[in-house]
Amino acid sequence: MGDRLVIVGDCGGTNTRLSLWSIPADAPEPKRKEKAPGTLQFDNKYQNEQHKNFLDIMKLFLEESKTSETPVAACLACAGPILDNTVSFTNIKNGWFISGSALEKQLNINKVLLVNDFTAMGYGLLTLADDECLILNDVPPKEGGVVATIGAGTGLGECFLTKDPKAKGYKCWATEGGHTDWAPHTDLEVEILAYARKKFRAKARVSVERIISGPGIALIYEFLALKKFPEKVTPAVHEKFMNGGAQKGGIVAMNTKECELCAQAMEIFFNAYASEAGNAMLKWLPTGGMYLTGGINVKNLEYYTKNTDFIDTMLDKGRMNAVLSTCPIMVAKTEDVGERGAHLVAYQLVSGN
The missing domain is CATH 3.40.367.20 (Hexokinase; domain 1)
Incomplete structure (x- = not known):
């Protein structure tokens, strides 16, 4: 099995930060104070108020990344309580609703996992x-x-x-x-x-x-x-x-x-x-x-x-x-603690750890 592409997201009330990572199949589990394994392929930051919905941001990100390969998994750290892999953003004007299962179908990604943004932040602490x-x-x-x-x-x-x-x-x-x-x-x-x-x-x-x-x-x-x-x-x-x-x-x-x-x-x-x-x-x-x-x-x-x-x-x-x-x-x-945590969870999704 070769490298696998995963999307890591830090989806706040004001900005969404997305990154695309290539994770080797034989990557070892990281130790405390180590980042999750992988090579960054592309990343970008988007202001939420400039986009109609979250799906538009995801589509734009994948288009800008110029990847020819479909990611196998995504972990999105979202600003709100997660219920059945869905979230309603509490800090965006007019509100946004995101469904992990819907994104799987819309973007043809095997697994899209939503986690609370501070769940990701917590796991990110372990990498500092x-x-x-x-x-x-x-x-x-x-x-x-x-x-x-x-x-x-x-x-x-x-x-x-x-x-x-x-x-x-x-x-x-x-x-x-x-x-x-x-x-x-x-x-x-x-x-x-x-x-x-x-x-x-x-x-x-x-x-x-x-x-x-x-x-x-x-x-x-x-x-x-x-x-x-x-x-x-x-x-x-x-x-x-x-x-x-x-x-x-x-x-x-x-x-x-x-x-x-x-x-x-x-x-x-x-x-x-x-x-x-x-x-x-x-x-x-x-x-x-x-x-x-x-x-x-x-x-x-x-x-x-x-x-x-x-x-x-x-x-x-x-x-x-x-x-x-x-x-x-x-x-x-560093500002990327939440992204690091989501990266760690994404690594665990594809590695089975």
Whole structure:
């Protein structure tokens, strides 16, 4: 048996990243901190809002790859809960519905497996080398300990991994922790909560994902600029923001030096992010490692390195502070963790491991 082509996808609420890999038939199973085997043949990134549906993106990708061979399998990490190998995207305007079995027929692929994007992110953690992580505390990981991650992007993902007693490695457990309730800490955050309630017509609760995400950054800035401190608006930046569409959060993050309100919005965002990361640690006690993942982290590493505010807030859990201090905390410095996890699952699909 020769090499086999597989498609690996990281399908978020804003962008879809697809890659085509050739996997040798005799490829060995990767060890911890190693990527799954295979040779990259082609990859590309697509903005979801520029396409009618996901099938159009897949067809365009295969056309652009110029492959003459039909892939035998695909693993697509998708932003939403997976039910019977289908997903309804929760973070795309007007919604998208993807069916793995339908894609198999439409594209003539033997197996299309959909996994939650943070299931893929969890498996991707297993491929991270030491130099791909920013270590926030000097605590060694415990062998066989729970591993967990939280990552803000278009939404907020959370998952954890446990050592599988019947196998060599870890099993990843997806959660919908990003949809738990957000609890403000300051008087200003209480005002943001009231603003978000009105905006989303919520009776009481607002999920953490509404605040700790790219759209959450946009919401925080919107509150500061339109309601709280309109006199502090930087006109040129504000105009970019108002015309930013799905990229509004990124515009805020990129303009912190030019715009006081952008800087304040990012500080509020990272404070909330740290607090929720600590909440996740309380639930899973990840002595094998707590990882902060996602593109927002990679583009804003200075919020972790300029002082200890982030980790101080993360560990500020009263009587549980000492318990959380036994868990290693790291920031992934690469954006492709989810894709790596999906690649690992795709390798397992065709290798039978």
